[in-house]
Amino acid sequence: METVLNIKELKVWFYTRRGIFRALNGVNLILRKGEVLGIAGESGSGKSTLGLSIMALLPYNAVIIKGGSIYIKSKNTLETFDLFDESQLRRKFSMRKNRRIMNKISNSLSKLRGKLVSMVFQEPMTSLNPLLQVGYQIAETIVAHNSSYLAKRILSRIKVTNSDLKEVLNLVTSSNNVEDELKRYAKNKGLEGIESQILYILGRKDLSRTRKERAILTLKEKKKNFLTMNYLKRVAENRSLGIYSILDRLPFVKRFFSRILLKEGYRRAVELLSLLNIPHAEKVVYMYPHELSGGMRQRVAIAIAISNNPDIIILDEPTSALDVIVQNQILQLISELKSKFNLSFIFISHDLSVLAEVCDRIAIMYGGRIVEVAPIDKIFYEPLHPYTKGLIKAIPKITKESMTLESIPGTVPDMRNPPSGCMFHPRCPYAMEICRKQIPKSIEYNKDHFVECFLYGEQ
Amino acid sequence: MTNYIIAAYDLKKYFPVGGFLFSSKQTVKAVDGVNIKIKENEVLGLVGETGCGKTTLGKLLIRLIEPTSGEILFNVPEEIIHEYEQALENKDYKKTGKISKQYSLLNKKGSELRKLRRYMNIVFQDPYSSLNPRMLVKDIIAEPMLSTGYASKKEAEDIVFKLLEEVGLTPEFAFRYPHELSGGQRQRVALARGISTLPKFLVLDEPTSALDVSVQAQILNLINEIKRKYSISLLFISHNISVVHYMSDRIAIMYAGRVVEEGDKNSVIFDAKHPYSKALISAIPKPEPLREKIFVNLQGEIPNLINPPKGCRFHPRCPVAFELCGWTADEVLSDLEYIIMQRYAEYFKGIKSISIEDDFTLNILCENSNPFDKRLLEIIEKEKNELKSLVSIKSIKQESQNIRVELYRYIEPSMYKVNGSVYVRCLLYKNNDEKQR
Numbered sequence: 001m002e003t004v005l006n007i008k009e010l011k012v013w014f015y016t017r018r019g020i021f022r023a024l025n026g027v028n029l030i031l032r033k034g035e036v037l038g039i040a041g042e043s044g045s046g047k048s049t050l051g052l053s054i055m056a057l058l059p060y061n062a063v064i065i066k067g068g069s070i071y072i073k074s075k076n077t078l079e080t081f082d083l084f085d086e087s088q089l090r091r092k093f094s095m096r097k098n099r100r101i102m103n104k105i106s107n108s109l110s111k112l113r114g115k116l117v118s119m120v121f122q123e124p125m126t127s128l129n130p131l132l133q134v135g136y137q138i139a140e141t142i143v144a145h146n147s148s149y150l151a152k153r154i155l156s157r158i159k160v161t162n163s164d165l166k167e168v169l170n171l172v173t174s175s176n177n178v179e180d181e182l183k184r185y186a187k188n189k190g191l192e193g194i195e196s197q198i199l200y201i202l203g204r205k206d207l208s209r210t211r212k213e214r215a216i217l218t219l220k221e222k223k224k225n226f227l228t229m230n231y232l233k234r235v236a237e238n239r240s241l242g243i244y245s246i247l248d249r250l251p252f253v254k255r256f257f258s259r260i261l262l263k264e265g266y267r268r269a270v271e272l273l274s275l276l277n278i279p280h281a282e283k284v285v286y287m288y289p290h291e292l293s294g295g296m297r298q299r300v301a302i303a304i305a306i307s308n309n310p311d312i313i314i315l316d317e318p319t320s321a322l323d324v325i326v327q328n329q330i331l332q333l334i335s336e337l338k339s340k341f342n343l344s345f346i347f348i349s350h351d352l353s354v355l356a357e358v359c360d361r362i363a364i365m366y367g368g369r370i371v372e373v374a375p376i377d378k379i380f381y382e383p384l385h386p387y388t389k390g391l392i393k394a395i396p397k398i399t400k401e402s403m404t405l406e407s408i409p410g411t412v413p414d415m416r417n418p419p420s421g422c423m424f425h426p427r428c429p430y431a432m433e434i435c436r437k438q439i440p441k442s443i444e445y446n447k448d449h450f451v452e453c454f455l456y457g458e459q
Numbered sequence: 460m461t462n463y464i465i466a467a468y469d470l471k472k473y474f475p476v477g478g479f480l481f482s483s484k485q486t487v488k489a490v491d492g493v494n495i496k497i498k499e500n501e502v503l504g505l506v507g508e509t510g511c512g513k514t515t516l517g518k519l520l521i522r523l524i525e526p527t528s529g530e531i532l533f534n535v536p537e538e539i540i541h542e543y544e545q546a547l548e549n550k551d552y553k554k555t556g557k558i559s560k561q562y563s564l565l566n567k568k569g570s571e572l573r574k575l576r577r578y579m580n581i582v583f584q585d586p587y588s589s590l591n592p593r594m595l596v597k598d599i600i601a602e603p604m605l606s607t608g609y610a611s612k613k614e615a616e617d618i619v620f621k622l623l624e625e626v627g628l629t630p631e632f633a634f635r636y637p638h639e640l641s642g643g644q645r646q647r648v649a650l651a652r653g654i655s656t657l658p659k660f661l662v663l664d665e666p667t668s669a670l671d672v673s674v675q676a677q678i679l680n681l682i683n684e685i686k687r688k689y690s691i692s693l694l695f696i697s698h699n700i701s702v703v704h705y706m707s708d709r710i711a712i713m714y715a716g717r718v719v720e721e722g723d724k725n726s727v728i729f730d731a732k733h734p735y736s737k738a739l740i741s742a743i744p745k746p747e748p749l750r751e752k753i754f755v756n757l758q759g760e761i762p763n764l765i766n767p768p769k770g771c772r773f774h775p776r777c778p779v780a781f782e783l784c785g786w787t788a789d790e791v792l793s794d795l796e797y798i799i800m801q802r803y804a805e806y807f808k809g810i811k812s813i814s815i816e817d818d819f820t821l822n823i824l825c826e827n828s829n830p831f832d833k834r835l836l837e838i839i840e841k842e843k844n845e846l847k848s849l850v851s852i853k854s855i856k857q858e859s860q861n862i863r864v865e866l867y868r869y870i871e872p873s874m875y876k877v878n879g880s881v882y883v884r885c886l887l888y889k890n891n892d893e894k895q896r
Contacts, residue, residue, distance in 0.1 A: 042671040043642075208802050293760050294509070323508040323698060325757055328742035332754070350671055353701070353744040357752070376748040394676035395746050396705040400725055405705065407676035411641055 004311045004344050005031035005054070005072055005117075011065035012046075012053050013089070015098070019416040020089065023049040023062075025368040025423075028442060031312065036338055036345040038355035038376075040391070041365035044412045047348045050365070051314045054346075055119050056109040060099045063089065072116055073311060081105055115145045118305040122317040124297035128289040134300050135285025138272060138307055139265020143258070145308045150264040151236035152193035157221040158229075160191055165217050168198060172216075178202065194219070200271040231257055272303040276333060295326035299333070306337065314346045319354060331357045352395055356380060361448075364388050367413055367423030370442075374449040384451040386428050422454070430455055463535050464660045464692040465520055466496045468547065470529035472515055476765060487764045489515040490526075491716040494874065496540070497660070502686065502693040504707030504724065506700055506739070508761055512716040513696045514584075517662040520694060521579040522564055522572070530555075532562040533575065534659065577607040582653040584665035586645035590637040596623075597633035600652045609656040622651040626681060643674035647681065654685055662694045667702060679706060700743050704728050709880070712736045715762050715772040721874070722881030732883045735773045770869035771886065775847070783886055785869040786851035788815040794846040795821065795864070798838060806834055823862035832857040 007029040014021040023046045031037050039047050052058050054070060056077065066083040069076045081101055084093060121127035129137060142150060168185065175181045182195040201207075201215045223229065231244050247253045266285055273281035276299045289297055298318060305313050315334070319327040335358055337343055349355055355362055356376065363373040364387065372385040383389045390408035397403065410427040413419055419426050425435040434454050442450050443457040470493045473486035489512045497503045507513045518524045520531060532543070539558060546554040560566065567575055580603065583589035590599055600622055601615040610618060620630050626647040637645055646666060653661055663682065667675040679702065686693060695706045703710060704724055711721040712733065720733040731737045738755040759776040762768050768775055770785015777784065792815055799807045810831065811824045825831060832855045839849045853865045874882040875892035 042673060206797075206802065208805075210805055211802070295760075324700065324739060324742045324744075325508065327744070328754060329756075331744070351744070352672065353746040356746045356748040357744045359748075380746055380748055391672060392746065394673045396676075396679070396701040397746065398701050398704050398728055398743070400729065403705070405676040405680055407680060408673040411643065411674075412671075 002033040003030055004033050008069045010053060010068035010070060012049055012058065013063045013065065015061045015063055015093065022415045022418055023368055027370055029363060029370060031344050031346060033344055034338065034342040035360040036334065036347055036358050038359035038362040039346060039348045039365055040350065040352050040355055040362060042412050043350060045365040046368040047365055048316055051119065051316050051346065051348055054314060055113060055117060056106045058102060060102050062102065063098055072112065077109055078105065114141050114310065115308045116310055117312045117314065118310045119314040119316060120301045120305050120318050122320055124294065124301045125289065127301055128297060130289050133285065134287055134289060135266040135269040138269035138304050139262050141304055141307050142265045142268055143261050147261055148236050148238050149193065150261050150268065151232045153197065154264050155232055155236055156191040156194040157219055158223055160194060160220055162220055164189065165219060169213060169216055172202060196271065228260060272307055276303055294322050295329060298322060298330055312344050312346065316348045334358050352391060367418060368415060369423065369452065372451045378449050384445055384456055385453050386430055387424050461537055462499045463537065463540050464497050464499055466532040466535055466540055467520060468494055468530045470519055470531065471527045472519055472524065473527045485765050488716050488767055489764060490519060493718050495711065497692050497694060499692055500690050501709065502695055502707040504703035504710040505694060505696045505713060506698065506703050506710060507713035508698065510761055511713045513713055514664055517581065517664050517694055517696050521581055521662055523581065530559055531564040532559065533564045535562045573607060577609050577656045578658050579660045580653045580656065580658045581662040581664060582649050582666050585669055586642060586649050589649055590645060592637055596635050596648050599648060600655055603652060604655050607656055618655065622655055626651045642670050643677060646670060646678055650681065654689060657689060658691060660692050664696045668697065668699065700740065712739065715767055716764055717772060717884060719773065719884045723879065726879065726881050732877050732881065732888060733885045734777050734779050771872050780847050782851045782867040783870045786848050786866060787818050788821050788866065790848040791851060791866060792821060794848045798842060803838055807831060819866040819868055821864040823864065825860045825862065828859045830857060832862055
């Protein structure tokens with residue numbers, strides 16, 4: 001399978017007044033196309049930092065250490081930057097220089113963010129802007145990254161003729177593979193962008209068949225004025241904006257042109273939201289986040305994340321603030337999206353039972369390292385690392401017999417001065433002499449089952 | 460003979476919302492008619508979604524907030540409970556008054572109440588906000604002992620160190636401030652404060668939801684140990700059903716301010732009766748990736764408790780709702796409008812408007828006297844499964860330009876006994892209950 005994300009030896013430390021906080025200490029991770037990779041661990045194990053470093057959303061006091069790399073679709077996002085060496089950190093570290101580096105990394109990724117990788121955060125109330133309509137927030141991301149797609153959609157509606165639409169209607173009713181047929185038809189006729197609109201109308205459940213047909217037949221739009229048409233064509237073909245780039249500097253004119261695209265963004269937002277099973281999406285896009293329930297807000301956040309068809313979506317505890325029933329709906333939605341669009345997900349959560357519902361593989365993090373990665377059934381039924389075993393025993397299970405929970409003694413280490421050798425040795429029941437001295441290497445114990453522990457393999 | 464630590468009858472708490480000064484008319488019915496009994500040494504688990512009134516109920520039971528109406532009896536012998544219940548059924552208010560005078564928590568005042576406070580306590584959800592950041596741990600733990608007069612200042616200090624050891628903390632923690640502790644340690648301190656006066660009844664309000672799995676396991680085991688040692692009755696409130704199942708003897712499931720199912724933990728979890736409990740339990744994430752996943756999908760959202768649905772509060776979302784569940788005209792109106800004005804608009808050209816006459820009748824006004832009623836009935840029959848509210852339509856009669864739609868009258872469900880100790884608030888089990896009597 002194709003690899004979409006490859007992280008090698010990633011080290012991210014935080015420079016604080018009370019010392020250096022070693023959040024990530026050499027993370028190696030691979031994400032394949034069309035899979036959900038779960039990342040589990042206690043709070044403070046570096047799960048969220050990992051997600052943020054992929055997105056390059058780290059704060060300024062974060063230091064990415066030289067030698068690490070993040071390959072997003074075979075492009076190393078950290079390649080061109082002059083990062084700090086581990087030894088430099090004690091003596092020659094300058095906060096200002098680091099700030100400059102972090103800024104550069106962040107800027108270089110701003111074009112990929114949302115388009116290649118996107119992220120859904122834990123608290124949908126804080127990650128959405130309370131002052132903007134939900135539809136605006138979705139439309140904004142599409143306009144920023146994919147305005148040509150929006151322009152194509154408008155143009156296709158203008159270009160299409162009534163006889164074309166009738167032909168489409170026949171096509172839709174006769175063939176059984178509607179999606180492919182439509183795409184081919186649109187390409188032949190030069191009407192790219194119309195297929196998603198027709199598919200959306202066909203997928204609606206609240207309209208009767210005749211109404212749907214009427215909705216398709218009324219898709220045709222009137223021609224707009226010359227200036228607008230020219231602008232849309234330029235945007236659609238990704239040509240330079242020419243005179244419009246000058247006009248764009250005038251606030252009134254700018255608003256006039258961007259409104260056309262935004263309006264189309266709202267239309268697309270309705271389609272996205274109803275794809276995520278939100279009823280009455282055409283009303284919801286005009287609402288503000290506080291008017292929506294927690295589950296709806298999280299769906300909006302997911303809609304923003306998938307709006308530009310990214311390859312990777314990072315979900316940082318997307319269901320922790322939600323109730324069981326809503327959580328279940330969101331989890332089902334994620335599996336649905338995965339199979340429908342072949343997306344890759346990184347699902348960060350502290351709750352292993354939630355991960356068990358959706359993931360294909362699970363990575364267990366401890367002390368800024370990934371101590372075990374394996375397919376889901378291996379993690380739950382044949383765990384290798386003592387920490388994984390402890391975590392699984394600590395989950396309360398619903399069984400008829402009475403059971404006792406086993407907990408892991410001790411607490412998460414303070415990463416300002418982490419223990420030597422294997423980070424887990426102070427809490428490990430099998431700790432040996434070697435564990436205190438050396439950091440174990442990752443070995444492939446079984447096919448696709450990696451573990452970092454001296455108990456396994458010969459090291 | 461066992462005592463009942465807490466017995467609450469028809470407990471209600473309405474919070475006023477909106478309005479200016481004295482003119483507030485609307486209320487949020489956070490807890491609406493809850494009966495709950497907890498025996499000595501028993502753990503009752505309380506499960507429900509956010510906003511269903513779990514926490515409010517917990518606070519009501521130890522009188523942190525005053526109920527709008529209802530009765531709470533504290534520490535009552537079993538035979539008196541039976542007497543009280545019988546008197547309630549016979550509407551013998553003289554007798555109930557007499558019993559509640561002796562046992563009720565609600566008519567206690569001042570020093571009398573303060574003395575009683577010794578016997579009940581609460582551990583809050585978020586250990587980051589429930590501990591005073593300006594007090595030392597030892598003062599935090601000693602506070603309830605001093606305020607209830609359980610111990611003198613000197614005695615309290617000795618007890619603090621004993622308690623710290625009890626909850627697995629070393630004595631030096633006594634001289635620390637809460638911000639120096641981790642989440643798990645804070646929750647241990649909160650627990651030590653909770654048991655400092657040797658209470659008989661302890662409310663645990665989501666004590667582990669802010670903690671990691673491994674720490675959660677530590678705290679849960681600690682709670683179990685303490686409970687066994689001091690024989691405390693617990694009300695364990697949580698939205699995590701696996702945790703509640705691990706901790707409790709009995710489980711009560713709440714929905715929109717009411718207990719919908721209550722009973723022995725295994726029969727509630729493995730053989731849920733109420734449609735809501737079924738959906739809730741099917742949605743629990745389980746750490747078994749290879750199991751077959753069967754979900755009961757629920758549509759819609761939790762109802763607004765300012766104006767909750769009539770009859771059974773779950774009926775708008777219920778997959779098995781039938782005509783008596785609580786449908787009223789406004790629910791039917793929105794569905795009829797959708798059918799007539801939108802989905803099948805082409806069949807109903809000529810229908811002008813739909814209006815509500817009273818709670819159980821609707822009027823449809825037509826422009827002409829075409830016979831719409833038969834077609835409407837056909838379509839309703841077809842759409843019943845999708846649009847649940849249409850099942851409540853009793854009859855449709857057309858008189859020239861006016862169509863009259865009549866609905867069934869709903870029945871308010873109460874707790875019906877299913878078997879053993881399981882009670883369900885669902886009309887499906889009404890007959891079952893009557894048979895058993």
